[in-house]
Amino acid sequence: MKRAIFLDRDGTIIREMGYLNTPEFIRLKKGIIEGLILLQKNGFYLFIVTNQSGVKRGWVSRNRVIRINRTLIELLKQHKIFIKDIGVCFHHPKERCRCRKPEPFMIWRLLKKYPEVQIEESYVIGDKDSDIKLALNVGAKGIKVFSHTDFRKVATQILKDG
Numbered sequence: 001m002k003r004a005i006f007l008d009r010d011g012t013i014i015r016e017m018g019y020l021n022t023p024e025f026i027r028l029k030k031g032i033i034e035g036l037i038l039l040q041k042n043g044f045y046l047f048i049v050t051n052q053s054g055v056k057r058g059w060v061s062r063n064r065v066i067r068i069n070r071t072l073i074e075l076l077k078q079h080k081i082f083i084k085d086i087g088v089c090f091h092h093p094k095e096r097c098r099c100r101k102p103e104p105f106m107i108w109r110l111l112k113k114y115p116e117v118q119i120e121e122s123y124v125i126g127d128k129d130s131d132i133k134l135a136l137n138v139g140a141k142g143i144k145v146f147s148h149t150d151f152r153k154v155a156t157q158i159l160k161d162g
Contacts, residue, residue, distance in 0.1 A: 001116055001117075001118040001121070002043065002044075002045050002114075002116045002117050002118065003043065003044050003045070003117070003118060003121045003122050003123075004044060004045040004046070004047055004084075004114075004117045004119075004122040004123075005036075005039055005044050005045070005046050005047065005122065005123050005125060005158075006047045006048075006049045006107060006110075006122065006123065006124045006125070006134075006140065007046065007047065007048050007049070007125050007126070008048075008049065008050060008101075008124075008125065008126030008127060008128070008131050009048050009050035009069070009072070010050065010127075011029075011126070011127035011128070011145075011147070012029070012125055012126050012127050012131075012145055013028065013029060013032055013048065013072065013076075014026050014027055014028055014029060014032075014072065015027040015028075015029055015147075016127065016147065019054035019057070019059045019060055020054075020060070020068055021054070021059065021060040021064055021068075022064070022068070023067055023068045023071035023072075026068065026071060026072055026075065028075070029149070029151060030148075030149075030150050030151065031149075031150040031151035031152035031153065031154075031155075032151045033076075033079045033081065034151070034152045034155070035151035035152045035153075035154055035155035035156075036076065036079075036081045036151070036155070037079065037080065037081060038152070038155040038156070038159065039155050039158065039159075040081060040082065042159055044122075045084045045114065045117060046081065046082065046083050046084055047083065047084055047085055047086065047087070047110055048069070048072075048073075048083055048085075048086040048087070049086070049087045049088075049101065049106045049107060049110075049124070049134070050069075050086070050087070050088055050089070051088075051089045051100055051101050051130070052065045052088055052089065052090055053089075053090070053091065053092050053093060053100075055090040056090060056091055056092035056095070057092065062090055065088065065090070066088075069086055069088065073086070084114065085110055085113065085114070087099070087106035087107065087109060087110055088106075089101065089106060101126075101128075101130045101131060101133075101134045102129075102130040102131070102132075102133030102134040102136075102137055103134075103137070104134065104137040104138045107119075107124075107134065107138045107140075108138070111138075119138055119139050119140050120139055120140070121162070122140045122141070123135070123140055123141045123142070123143055123158060124138070124140050124141070124142050124143070125142075125143045125144075125145060125154065126142075126143075126144065126145065127144065127145050127146065127147070128144075129144075131144065132144050143158075
């Protein structure tokens with residue numbers, strides 16, 4: 001069985017910039033490289049789960065979000081960080097879909113694809129209450145990060161706790 005980290009994108013891996021609409025503005029958050037390397041070296045699968053309602057709001061195209069995600073994954077790969085998979089919800093909050101965080105469908109879909117992941121030993125990490133509610137909804141542990149959070153400390157705490 002494997003443990004996993006389900007990471008929010010904006011405000012967790014990269015700096016929050018509102019509705020990011022170009023990969024050139026990707027800025028990694030403090031300690032994210034070191035923290036993700038540490039978690040990966042200790043056997044965690046790394047996933048991204050992200051709400052991207054800017055698509056339905058007309059502020060960014062679906063293709064642009066996909067391009068931004070690919071650029072981020074490639075940037076992390078340059079540091080030997082390998083994102084196992086990504087879940088994206090493009091819906092507007094008013095659509096009440098089942099994939100928008102905190103609804104569990106994004107993670108359930110990933111768990112179906114990666115049945116070796118033991119969700120009870122896994123974490124959802126994000127900067128919003130919806131990320132923590134998602135953790136509760138799927139039976140994972142939730143960690144809320146803030147704009148000033150050094151991700152190395154988050155990773156170190158996860159390893160210390162378990």
